[in-house]
Amino acid sequence: MRDLYNNPLNSRYASREMSYIFSDDMKFTTWRKLWVSLAECEKELGLNITDEQIIELKAHINDINYEDAAKREKEVRHDVMSHVYAYGLQCPSAKGIIHLGATSCYVGDNTDIIVMRDALLLIKRKIVTVLHRLSNFAMKYKDMPTLGFTHFQPAQLTTVGKRATLWMQDLVMDIENIDYLISTLKLRGVKGTTGTQASFMNLFEGDEEKVKRLDKMVAERMGFKKSFGVTGQTYPRKLDSIVLNTLSEVAQSAYKFSNDLRLLQNMKEVEEPFEKHQIGSSAMAYKRNPMRSERMGALARYVIVDSLNPAITASTQWFERTLDDSANKRIAVAEAFLALDGVLNLYINIAENMVVYDKVIAAHVNNELPFMATENIMMESVKRGGDRQELHERIREHSMAAAQRVKGEGLDNDLIKRIIEDDGFKLTKDEIIEIIDPMKFVGRAPSQVVEFVNEYVNPIIQENREAIDVRSEINV
Numbered sequence: 001m002r003d004l005y006n007n008p009l010n011s012r013y014a015s016r017e018m019s020y021i022f023s024d025d026m027k028f029t030t031w032r033k034l035w036v037s038l039a040e041c042e043k044e045l046g047l048n049i050t051d052e053q054i055i056e057l058k059a060h061i062n063d064i065n066y067e068d069a070a071k072r073e074k075e076v077r078h079d080v081m082s083h084v085y086a087y088g089l090q091c092p093s094a095k096g097i098i099h100l101g102a103t104s105c106y107v108g109d110n111t112d113i114i115v116m117r118d119a120l121l122l123i124k125r126k127i128v129t130v131l132h133r134l135s136n137f138a139m140k141y142k143d144m145p146t147l148g149f150t151h152f153q154p155a156q157l158t159t160v161g162k163r164a165t166l167w168m169q170d171l172v173m174d175i176e177n178i179d180y181l182i183s184t185l186k187l188r189g190v191k192g193t194t195g196t197q198a199s200f201m202n203l204f205e206g207d208e209e210k211v212k213r214l215d216k217m218v219a220e221r222m223g224f225k226k227s228f229g230v231t232g233q234t235y236p237r238k239l240d241s242i243v244l245n246t247l248s249e250v251a252q253s254a255y256k257f258s259n260d261l262r263l264l265q266n267m268k269e270v271e272e273p274f275e276k277h278q279i280g281s282s283a284m285a286y287k288r289n290p291m292r293s294e295r296m297g298a299l300a301r302y303v304i305v306d307s308l309n310p311a312i313t314a315s316t317q318w319f320e321r322t323l324d325d326s327a328n329k330r331i332a333v334a335e336a337f338l339a340l341d342g343v344l345n346l347y348i349n350i351a352e353n354m355v356v357y358d359k360v361i362a363a364h365v366n367n368e369l370p371f372m373a374t375e376n377i378m379m380e381s382v383k384r385g386g387d388r389q390e391l392h393e394r395i396r397e398h399s400m401a402a403a404q405r406v407k408g409e410g411l412d413n414d415l416i417k418r419i420i421e422d423d424g425f426k427l428t429k430d431e432i433i434e435i436i437d438p439m440k441f442v443g444r445a446p447s448q449v450v451e452f453v454n455e456y457v458n459p460i461i462q463e464n465r466e467a468i469d470v471r472s473e474i475n476v
Contacts (some may be wrong), residue, residue: 009335013299013342021119022334025064030114031083031107032061034222035098038190041217042100045210047203053094060090080104101199102190105321109188109235112333114222116243117185119337123250124178125467126344127171128460132468133351134171135457138164142449145438146269146361147368154368157438160270160356162445165452167260170253172456177246187219188235189227194320232320240310240333244303247336251303254343258296261350265290268360273353292474296346299339306336349474365438367406370415371399373436377419377427380435384426394424 010019020026036057043049065086073082080099088095099106142161147154190211192199197211204210219227228235264270265288272292309332313325374395382388402415416436420429427435461468 007335009338009342013295013345014338015341015345018119018122018338018341021115021122022337024066026115027111028064028066028069028083029062030111031080032057032064032087034107034110034218035087036061037218037221038100038102038106039094039097041214041221042097042203044217045204045214047097047100049097049100053091053097056091056094057087057098060087063090065090078104080107083107101192101203103193103199103233105188105234106190110222112329113185113187113224113235113239116240116333116337117182117223120178120182120243120246123247123337123340123344124175124182125464126341126348127175127178127250128464128467129469130344130347130351131168131171131175131457132461133348134164134168135453135461137161137351137354138168138449139453141356142446143439144356144358144361145365145442147364152263156372156443157365157369157441157445159442159445159449160361161449162442163260165449167253167257168452168457170256171250172460174246174250174253175460177249181242181246185224185239186235187222187224187227188231189215190218191215191228191231194233195231232317234317234321234325237310237314237317237325237329240329241307241314244307244310244333244336247340248304248307251300251340251343254347255297255300255304257347258293258300261293261354262290262297265293267364269357269364271355271357272350273355292346292350296343296350299343299346302339303336303343306332306339345474362438367413369436369438369441370402370413370419372441374399374415374419376435376440377425377432380431381425381427386424386426391425394422395419398422 036054039049039054039057043051043054064083068089069079069082069086072085073079076082076085081104084099087098091098138161140161141164142159144160145157146160146163148156148158148163190200191197197215200211200214201208204214215227219225261270261272265272271288272290309328313328313332316322317325378386378388378391378395381391398415398418402413402418405411406413416432419425420427420432425432
């Protein structure tokens with residue numbers, strides 16, 4: 001509908017797969033699965049529920065009668081009871097045992113946790129895909145010297161591939177955090193209205209063991225090892241804060257990469273993909289703007305800021321629960337995942353198609369390396385009988401002159417030419433050229449790339465082989 005606001009996270013940025021996880025279909029079919037699971041477990045524990053009722057419930061998990069639910073909600077102003085009613089219309093023999101003993105948070109909260117788990121798994125798959133793309137890039141360019149930068153000022157050389165390992169290191173940490181979070185996720189479980197399980201104590205005539213078993217059985221049927229040991233009416237809202245903090249950390253990693261790439265593109269060393277008919281500017285036809293990287297930064301910033309929402313919500317839940325969480329969390333949690341999904345779609349696309357301009361990189365190295373190489377030249381000259389203090393002064397004078405040539409006149413760096421022509425260094429031109437070979441200034445960078453990829457990245461890729469073929473959806 002073009003006359004109403006349309007969330008751009010769906011229309012422009014997030015994948016269909018992530019959007020489905022937060023869709024009504026996912027939500028309400030999960031509600032029905034939870035109701036079926038509850039009924040099955042209650043039957044196994046001795047309540048008067050028949051196989052026929054459960055069969056009827058299972059038959060209508062996916063064909064949700066939304067119109068009936070919507071009509072009922074206008075009357076009763078309660079979404080859960082509206083769907084209980086609509087489910088009962090389709091399952092007349094089972095309508096009396098739907099939601100038996102449960103509170104609204106049984107379906108609402110448990111579904112939220114299931115949805116976050118599935119969304120985290122998708123986020124993990126996409127990070128693995130990015131790691132796979134970056135590892136290929138790092139290995140390809142592990143031996144290409146490039147200027148390192150500290151304070152965005154030229155520093156000791158590194159390699160193009162080694163710089164990519166810094167991006168990967170952040171993502172490896174994110175994978176470790178996500179794995180831990182998923183492994184420790186707990187379902188809210190079957191806890192009742194204020195978390196005391198009083199309604200289930202009534203159903204099972206005070207049999208605490210059966211009530212405890214019901215909680216455990218439902219959690220296991222829904223794919224969780226445990227449910228929370230205690231809750232109020234809701235699962236601890238602190239969980240949402242933990243989840244979104246984890247998403248924020250991934251966003252931080254992507255944001256750092258996008259900023260690095262934007263700087264590299266300005267330097268004309270590395271560019272994000274630019275399609276044949278892509279327009280960089282409406283006014284300046286020559287421009288190749290880093291729009292994918294910029295969009296990554298914009299969406300990542302949204303995720304980072306959005307992580308504050310559940311932190312405040314968790315802090316302001318009174319006693320067993322207040323409802324000021326609901327409207328906020330249904331927006332904040334979903335949009336954090338959808339926005340980060342958009343970030344990772346862009347990251348996959350860029351990491352697979354980065355363009356490296358080796359001649360520009362070499363020119364930048366050659367323009368700065370002479371200054372960095374002077375100590376090596378001086379030490380070698382001393383070995384040939386030169387005076388260290390005298391050589392130091394000669395280098396200082398030549399360096400100042402070369403720097404003035406570069407900064408004051410905009411010309412190339414002729415420091416090495418000056419040193420070659422200075423007989424005081426007692427080195428031939430070939431000897432000096434050999435000393436300033438860029439590969440002699442990158443340290444262990446190439447082997448660090450190989451070691452990092454083999455020891456840290458490849459094990460993650462091997463454990464998640466199904467993820468490396470995830471395709472990114474870039475809509476605009």
